[in-house]
Amino acid sequence: MPYVITSLCTNDGACVEVCPVACIHTTPGASQFYIDPDVCIDCEQCEIVCPVDAIFKDVDIPVEHAASIDLNAGFFRRHKAVRGPVPVQSAWEMVHRAHAYAEANGLKVATVVVDEAGCPIAAGRMGGADPSAAELAFNKAYTAAAFQVATAELVPQARQPWLWSLAISHHGRIMPAAGGIAIAEGIAIIGAIGVAGAHRAEQDILCGQAALAVLESAGH
Ligand code: SF4
Numbered sequence: 001m002p003y004v005i006t007s008l009c010t011n012d013g014a015c016v017e018v019c020p021v022a023c024i025h026t027t028p029g030a031s032q033f034y035i036d037p038d039v040c041i042d043c044e045q046c047e048i049v050c051p052v053d054a055i056f057k058d059v060d061i062p063v064e065h066a067a068s069i070d071l072n073a074g075f076f077r078r079h080k081a082v083r084g085p086v087p088v089q090s091a092w093e094m095v096h097r098a099h100a101y102a103e104a105n106g107l108k109v110a111t112v113v114v115d116e117a118g119c120p121i122a123a124g125r126m127g128g129a130d131p132s133a134a135e136l137a138f139n140k141a142y143t144a145a146a147f148q149v150a151t152a153e154l155v156p157q158a159r160q161p162w163l164w165s166l167a168i169s170h171h172g173r174i175m176p177a178a179g180g181i182a183i184a185e186g187i188a189i190i191g192a193i194g195v196a197g198a199h200r201a202e203q204d205i206l207c208g209q210a211a212l213a214v215l216e217s218a219g220h
């Protein structure tokens with residue numbers, strides 16, 4: 001039961017700042033923001049901050065704004081329609097690029113690239129990396145894809161009840177630990193990368209950022 005933005009929206013963007021899964025978007029020139037119903041986790045944070053009460057849970061929406069349910073969903077159908085997941089070749093190059101960065105900095109890590117649904121495309125573990133790193137890297141990538149954000153942004157939310165209930169429903173795969181990065185093309189998430197095994201979380205992030213350069217040079 002996702003939340004929906006109606007035509008009452010005044011485009012100030014306040015809700016975007018609080019959404020933990022980054023599922024509120026618009027485009028230049030659009031008259032309002034929209035919520036992706038496939039990603040919204042019903043946390044109600046946007047409804048709380050909206051200064052003009054433009055946001056409703058879909059089941060509670062006033063009848064005069066009922067058309068907004070399809071308008072919100074339609075916005076994302078249009079903008080996501082032509083996107084595909086990270087190409088397999090690029091995913092493998094990202095794994096190699098992350099490991100090259102790690103090697104150059106004396107680190108041993110594992111890296112996993114997943115598609116937008118959190119399914120693995122490419123995965124690798126450097127010789128000498130901790131055996132658990134591969135599983136952790138997958139969990140970070142899965143989490144970044146599910147929440148459509150960098151997992152570092154979820155760390156402050158780690159003790160929130162809604163996050164724990166999601167972790168349970170995702171069979172423990174949700175991991176609010178730094179090192180997962182969502183991969184976006186326009187407003188569409190086309191996958192995510194997760195890195196684990198470095199001494200510090202910031203080093204995992206740097207390995208992942210080094211890998212993203214593969215997509216930048218490919219024009220994504
Ligand atoms: S209810 Fe929560 S997850 Fe859904 S759009 Fe609002 S802030 Fe984002």
Ligand code: SF4
Nearest residue numbers: 009010012013015050
């Ligand atoms: S907080 Fe309300 S008015 Fe502001 S962008 Fe979001 S829906 Fe629109």
